[in-house]
Every structure is written in C-alpha cells, then in structure tokens.
Amino acid sequence: MVLKAKGMTTNGAKMTYLSKTLILCAGLALAACTNPNRFDDGGGAGLGGAGGLAGSAQDPTSAAYFQQAIGDRVLFAVDQSTLSSEAQATLEGQAQWLMTNRDFTAVIEGHADEQGTREYNLALGARRANAVQEYLISRGVSGNRLRVVSYGKERPIEICSDESCYQKNRRAVTVLAAGLGS
Amino acid sequence: MMRTILSLLAALMLWAMPALAQSSGPLRIEITEGVIEPMPYAVPDFVADGAAGAEFGRNIARVIASDLSGTGLFREIPAQAHIGRITSFDSPVQFADWRAVNAQALITGAVSIDGSGRLVVRFRIYDVFAGQELGSGLQFVGTQDGWRRMAHKVADQVYSRITGEGGYFDSRVVFVAESGPKDQRAKRLALMDYDGANLSYLTDSSSIVLAPRFSPTGDRVIYTSYETGFPQIYVLDVASVGRRALPTPEGTMSFAPRFAPDGRSLVYSLTQGGNTDIYRMDIASGTSTRLTTAPSIETAPSFSPDGSQIVFESDRSGTPQLYIMSAGGGDARRISAGQGRYGTPVWSPRGDLIAFTKQSKGRFHIGVMRLDGSEERLLTASFLDEGPTWAPNGRVIMFTRETQGAGGQAGLYSVDISGRNLKQVPTGTGASDPSWSPLQN
Known part of the structure; x- marks a missing residue:
C-alpha cells in the first residue's frame, strides 16, 4: 500500500495527513473511514457535509468517536517528549479503543513548533510519536498496527508565532486508517 | 593574526x-x-x-x-x-x-x-x-x-x-520553493543561478521535500521527500531530473543527508524507535554504517572538506550543541560553548570555519566559529534564520529567513562572513533550504 501524500486542500480539510487518509479510505472503500474535517472553519458537526463524516461521533466504534470523544492527540512541553498525566489519560482511552476496534490501524504523527531547526524538529517529532507508540504498545496494542512518522515543523495546525499556537503544534496525533500494513 | x-x-x-x-x-x-x-x-x-x-x-x-x-x-x-x-x-x-x-x-x-x-x-x-x-x-x-x-x-x-580569493558567481543554488499558507505549504525543489536567474523546478509539489544538498561536483542533489508518506532520502540527477530513493530499513525515517567530499557516499540521520543517529551510506551499494549510538538526537552531519571529520548537532548535553567526530564515528568533542542552542553546522569549503544556526533568547542567528569553537561571530539576527550554506569560496553564506506570524514567509538571504552585505536573494516565490553548488566548469 502506497500512501500518496498530497499537499492540497480537500474540501477545506487542511492537513496533508487528512488528505492521505481520504485517499487511503477511498481506495479501500471502507465505510468506517472518516473525514474528520476537524480544522474546518465551518465547524460542521453534522453528517453528509462536503466530504461528510462516514462515522458518527455518537457511534463508539467510529473513527469520529475516537477523534472527538477519546481524543486523537496529546501535547508536549517545549523540547520534551515525555507524556504528561493528561496525555497518559488520553492514551489510555486510545489504547482501550484500539483494543476494541481491531479493524483499525494507526499512523502516529509527531510534530514540533517552529522554534527550532528543521532537522532537530524532525528528530524531536519522531521522539514524540515514538513515546505515544510505546505507551499504546505497553497498554496492549499490537505494534504491527502502529506506525510512526515525524513532520517536524512542516505541518503546524496553528499558524501564529506565539506560545498559544506553539503549544497546540507540539503534538502527536493518532491518525486512524484501515488495513494499513495488512 | x-x-x-x-x-x-x-x-x-x-x-x-x-x-x-x-x-x-x-x-x-x-x-x-x-x-x-x-x-x-x-x-x-x-x-x-x-x-x-x-x-x-x-x-x-x-x-x-x-x-x-x-x-x-x-x-x-x-x-x-x-x-x-x-x-x-x-x-x-x-x-x-x-x-x-x-x-x-x-x-x-x-x-x-x-x-x-x-x-x-x-x-x-x-x-x-x-x-x-x-x-x-x-x-x-x-x-x-x-x-x-x-x-x-x-x-x-x-x-x-x-x-586573491576564488570567485563564486558562476554557481547555482538548489533550494525548496514554497507556496501556500503556513499550515498547508506546498514545497518543491528548484534550481537557479546564484543570483536568482534561470529558475527551474526539479520536482513537483505533490510531496513535502526538504533540505536538498548538492554533490561536490554539482551533478546530483540529495534531499528528503515524503513521497511514500514517510521521510526518506532521494538522489536526483540534475541533468535528467531522474531520481531514486536510497535504501533504508523498513519502519525508519531518514533525513538531513549531505555528500562526502568524494561524492560516493553520504552522511545522514536515521530514526529508528524514536532515536535519531548518524549513519554513512555508500551510494553505489546502498550499504549503511552507523556512526553514533547515543540515545540522544544526533543529526545535521557535515563533512570536513578533506573528508576526515564530521561536524554534527546533538542534544546529548541536554540542549542541541555542535560536536566534531572522526569520519568513522567514535568519540566526539563538543565545540559550541556559548549560551543557546546550536544546529545545522556546515563546514566551510576552505576548512577553516563552521557555519551554524543559533537560537538564543527567542531569536535565531546565522554564525560562524573556528573548529575549536573559538571566535564565534553571529552574522545575522531575526525571528527565524536557519540552514546556512557556503559560497564556493567560503566567503559568503546563504540561508533561510522566515518572517513571523500567521502570514510568515520564507526567503533566501546572503551575508558575508564578516556580517556585511546582508541582502535578500531574488527567488520570485517563497524559498528555503538553499544549497550552494561548487563553481561550474
């Protein structure tokens, strides 16, 4: 399976990895796939919008539920990859969900804020993604369902140059996919 | 003196x-x-x-x-x-x-x-x-x-x-051309004369590409691409624009490549299990040798012009600092001594200086220091300066400067190693990660 990363806008979904997920989902034509549209300015929570949510957040087996109710991301302190107690609680939920919904695999994306060199941030993002992967594995999720990737500072979700944005960019996001690696 | x-x-x-x-x-x-x-x-x-x-x-x-x-x-x-x-x-x-x-x-x-x-x-x-x-x-x-x-x-x-110095005008620069807003920036490799003329593109912008580096003769470029969804190093032939991925183990990420002076091998960073270390690869055979084994981040390696040593960045001391080790790996000595965080060291083609990125008190600088870390000179200061590359004569440095805020854009600048003559290099589009070619024949 080759993931084609296209740095394009897809129905307002801004992120490369979202586009990637969409392409993967389209290729597999799985109902469980989702276009979370979580950065959509419209904030549309309903079904059936452009690129519509295939799974409802009301459905605890859906990716939308994972993303919105469980929480798909954890945040980190400057230069750190250690998991806060809040992050660990989120990852507990992720692990339980992944143990229940075994059709899903995940790519864990590590990110950094823009304060740092490109190379260092790539390595730092990898540390963060790895910390999440190790935690999920320690809670019983099979390692062969998880892959990690670092985007360094290449894909911020918040674009201001203040700590208010930086703290949201220092993140690791568990992006669900179906059948990756199978 | x-x-x-x-x-x-x-x-x-x-x-x-x-x-x-x-x-x-x-x-x-x-x-x-x-x-x-x-x-x-x-x-x-x-x-x-x-x-x-x-x-x-x-x-x-x-x-x-x-x-x-x-x-x-x-x-x-x-x-x-x-x-x-x-x-x-x-x-x-x-x-x-x-x-x-x-x-x-x-x-x-x-x-x-x-x-x-x-x-x-x-x-x-x-x-x-x-x-x-x-x-x-x-x-x-x-x-x-x-x-x-x-x-x-x-x-x-x-x-x-x-x-009495070598010239640098008949040279080219490969860089990353950028377009689009910060959170969905499109990047592709571009090539131009050192003065911005004769711009052409070497890749499309369907994948993120980072940090291209010229070979010692300027015939090839190595760079990092997310073409597979994961960062991996590619080698591209400048004349034909043909490219191929260099072999790295499944489940790893590789980035920050730089050619050895012989043009036949490269050093790069490989991340496995969250740990980033420096490796050397023979390009023809694809065989890699591990040069560092620390649990810390080791990245941004750059060869000395004679190929005997490598300067790199490591946070083994707690913050990113610069170190020099033998080209075969082994013990490294720290050379950066000032306050702040140091990264992307690049050895001067004359062999006498290391250019680097420094982050201190919320500002970024491009600087140079001697091989023992002495006589550090900061040449620039801005919200974000990084990624120096040397002119072929070792007298001028080009680098990336990114402006602050939601509308931040990256551009290329050059400065003398005296700190004089700072100016923007015309690129016509957003631009980052320059690599200066050798003088053309």
Whole structure:
C-alpha cells in the first residue's frame, strides 16, 4: 500500500495527513473511514457535509468517536517528549479503543513548533510519536498496527508565532486508517 | 593574526600580494574605522563585433556589474559618468579618462558570434592608476543562451584577480520553493543561478521535500521527500531530473543527508524507535554504517572538506550543541560553548570555519566559529534564520529567513562572513533550504 501524500486542500480539510487518509479510505472503500474535517472553519458537526463524516461521533466504534470523544492527540512541553498525566489519560482511552476496534490501524504523527531547526524538529517529532507508540504498545496494542512518522515543523495546525499556537503544534496525533500494513 | 579577525581582512592581505605590490599598489581597498570602502570600477558595454552581438555586449556588462557590486566590495562608476569610450577592444586604453572619473579598475570586453553560431566573449582587466593590464586577457566561447554564465565567469576573474580569493558567481543554488499558507505549504525543489536567474523546478509539489544538498561536483542533489508518506532520502540527477530513493530499513525515517567530499557516499540521520543517529551510506551499494549510538538526537552531519571529520548537532548535553567526530564515528568533542542552542553546522569549503544556526533568547542567528569553537561571530539576527550554506569560496553564506506570524514567509538571504552585505536573494516565490553548488566548469 502506497500512501500518496498530497499537499492540497480537500474540501477545506487542511492537513496533508487528512488528505492521505481520504485517499487511503477511498481506495479501500471502507465505510468506517472518516473525514474528520476537524480544522474546518465551518465547524460542521453534522453528517453528509462536503466530504461528510462516514462515522458518527455518537457511534463508539467510529473513527469520529475516537477523534472527538477519546481524543486523537496529546501535547508536549517545549523540547520534551515525555507524556504528561493528561496525555497518559488520553492514551489510555486510545489504547482501550484500539483494543476494541481491531479493524483499525494507526499512523502516529509527531510534530514540533517552529522554534527550532528543521532537522532537530524532525528528530524531536519522531521522539514524540515514538513515546505515544510505546505507551499504546505497553497498554496492549499490537505494534504491527502502529506506525510512526515525524513532520517536524512542516505541518503546524496553528499558524501564529506565539506560545498559544506553539503549544497546540507540539503534538502527536493518532491518525486512524484501515488495513494499513495488512 | 589578521586571518583570525574578519573575513575580508584575509582577502585584503592578499591585495598586497607581490604581483600587485610591485605595481606600486594602487589597487587596494582601504579600511577606515572598520568600514570597507568599495573599490570603484567601470565596466562599459562590451564592444559588439558585428550587429549580432550588440545586445549581448550590454547584457554581459550589466551582469558583470551586478556580480561585482553585489559583493559590497566594488562600486560601479555608472556609464553616464564615463568620459572615455571603449569603441575597440584592441585599441590602447586612455587611462587618463578613467582616472578622471576615479575608476580604479576597468573591465573591457568584446562579444562576437562565430561561424558556428557560438558566442565569443573576450575581456581585459586594467589597473587604471597603474596604467596597466591586470593579468592577461581571456576568451570564453559558449552557446548564446549561456551568455549569463560567460558574464559570471568574467566577473569571477575580476573578483579573483583583485581580491586573491576564488570567485563564486558562476554557481547555482538548489533550494525548496514554497507556496501556500503556513499550515498547508506546498514545497518543491528548484534550481537557479546564484543570483536568482534561470529558475527551474526539479520536482513537483505533490510531496513535502526538504533540505536538498548538492554533490561536490554539482551533478546530483540529495534531499528528503515524503513521497511514500514517510521521510526518506532521494538522489536526483540534475541533468535528467531522474531520481531514486536510497535504501533504508523498513519502519525508519531518514533525513538531513549531505555528500562526502568524494561524492560516493553520504552522511545522514536515521530514526529508528524514536532515536535519531548518524549513519554513512555508500551510494553505489546502498550499504549503511552507523556512526553514533547515543540515545540522544544526533543529526545535521557535515563533512570536513578533506573528508576526515564530521561536524554534527546533538542534544546529548541536554540542549542541541555542535560536536566534531572522526569520519568513522567514535568519540566526539563538543565545540559550541556559548549560551543557546546550536544546529545545522556546515563546514566551510576552505576548512577553516563552521557555519551554524543559533537560537538564543527567542531569536535565531546565522554564525560562524573556528573548529575549536573559538571566535564565534553571529552574522545575522531575526525571528527565524536557519540552514546556512557556503559560497564556493567560503566567503559568503546563504540561508533561510522566515518572517513571523500567521502570514510568515520564507526567503533566501546572503551575508558575508564578516556580517556585511546582508541582502535578500531574488527567488520570485517563497524559498528555503538553499544549497550552494561548487563553481561550474
């Protein structure tokens, strides 16, 4: 399976990895796939919008539920990859969900804020993604369902140059996919 | 001791080299209170032998002037101030006319089209106040669409003969062309002349591409691409634009590549299990050797020009700092000693300095230091400066500067290693991660 990363806008979904997920989902034509549209300015929570949510957040087996109710991301302190107690609680939920919904695999994306060199941030993002992967594995999720990737500072979700944005960019996001690696 | 102070002092020492000293030394840059007075020169339009060369004659002179004045070391006496006229390349120069307008150096030339349709450029450089030619006249022959390169070659000769340093004008820069907003920035590899001319693209922007690096001969570029969804190193042939991924183990990420001086191997960072270390790969066989084994981040390796050592970045001390180790790995010694965080070290092609990115008190700097970390000099300061690359002569550094805020854009800048002559390099689009080629043949 080759993931084609296209740095394009897809129905307002801004992120490369979202586009990637969409392409993967389209290729597999799985109902469980989702276009979370979580950065959509419209904030549309309903079904059936452009690129519509295939799974409802009301459905605890859906990716939308994972993303919105469980929480798909954890945040980190400057230069750190250690998991806060809040992050660990989120990852507990992720692990339980992944143990229940075994059709899903995940790519864990590590990110950094823009304060740092490109190379260092790539390595730092990898540390963060790895910390999440190790935690999920320690809670019983099979390692062969998880892959990690670092985007360094290449894909911020918040674009201001203040700590208010930086703290949201220092993140690791568990992006669900179906059948990756199978 | 002069060599240890400012960049240009070394160059200036060379102005007094024997050949020039014997000519009673009128060609000399004077330093007054630490400020260099640029040398005035004139470069009249090159004489066109036959109508076909007229436009070339003017354009070539303009590119030469742009190169020379762009260094900040030379100041052109504009054509409207000229008293003398060069109407024939081979007639004797009336030096009094050029002394009268205070042109210390005079560059004359002629262009013609030969029987095969090739452009022929001849030139001479004069020391006006000594009333004699500086070195011998030369002739370049090339295709007509290569006229800019021929102009750069003339300018390189002028620069070299007057400063005693190698030139850098006939060179290219590979970089990442950027477009779109910060959170969905599209990136593709681009190639241009050092002055921004002849822009072309080497990849499309369907995947993120990062940090291209020229091979020692400029024939290939290595870079990081997310083509597979994961960062991996590719090698691209500049002439054919053909590319291939270099082999790395499944489930790893690889980035921050740089060629060894032999062009046959590279150093790079490989991340496995969250830990990033430095490896060396033989390009032909694809075999990698691990050079560092620390649990900390080791990245941004760069070879010394003789290939015997590697400078790199590591946070083994708790913050990112610069270290030098043998090209075979093993013990490393820390060289950065100041307050702050150091990254992306790049060894000067002259071997004498390390350029680096420094982050301190919320600002970014491009700086240089000696191999033992002494005499650190910060050349720039801004919200975000990073990723230095050296001009072929080791006297100028190009780097990425990104502006602050939601509308932040990246661009390329260059600065002398003295900290003088900071200026933006025209790229026509957002630009980052420059890599300066060697001088072209």
